[in-house]
Amino acid sequence: MTDHRPDVTVQALVDHYGLEPMPLEGGLFRRTWAGTAGARAREDGRPEGSAILVLLSPDDGQFSAMHRLPGDEVWHFYLGDPVELLLLGPDGDHRVVVLGPDVLGGQYVQFTVPAGTWMGGRVAPGGRWSLFGCTMAPGFVSSDYEGGDAGTLCAQYPAAAERIRALCRPGVPLRHPADAEGRTG
DSSP states (O other): OOOOOTTOOHHHHHHHHTOEEOTTTOSEEEEEEEEOBTTBOOTTSOOSEEEEEEEEOGGGTOOEEEEEOSSOEEEEEEEESOEEEEEEOTTSOEEEEEESSOGGGTOBSEEEEOTTOEEEEEEOTTOOOEEEEEEESSOOOGGGOEEOOHHHHHHHOGGGHHHHHHTOOTTSOSSOOBOTTSOBO
């Protein structure tokens, strides 16, 4: 795994970036950007783009639960140990992409997950923590999030069932709750 400076701990990163628990999906995060193009906003109310920082740590049970989004999402590796990203395609295929610093060894520092692809991630076995970012355009709104049900996904992707079960959160809602006006988040 990656050599860590001893003073770079999960708590030091949480404190430095002001990270908080990410609802439903898991991990610790902070939204760092939600922008519009100039002074105009989109008609649908969503930002032109958005970016978040995410910290995962197996010691804290932090992983990115299986979910999918209606738009492409770009994952960016920043620091720490590699992240294993399970991807379940709409055509029934599955694969694991590794985000990390060993780009000549097949890892990615940046990877785009296509719209509608189920995804879930965790720190690679033996790792302590991973700091990465996710960017979307148009920007993320909470109603975009669709969590994955382990039983349903395992039935659709039986060859990846063990990984799917490890990346689902039983008992956690699969959608953000709607407010009185029907919006989520």
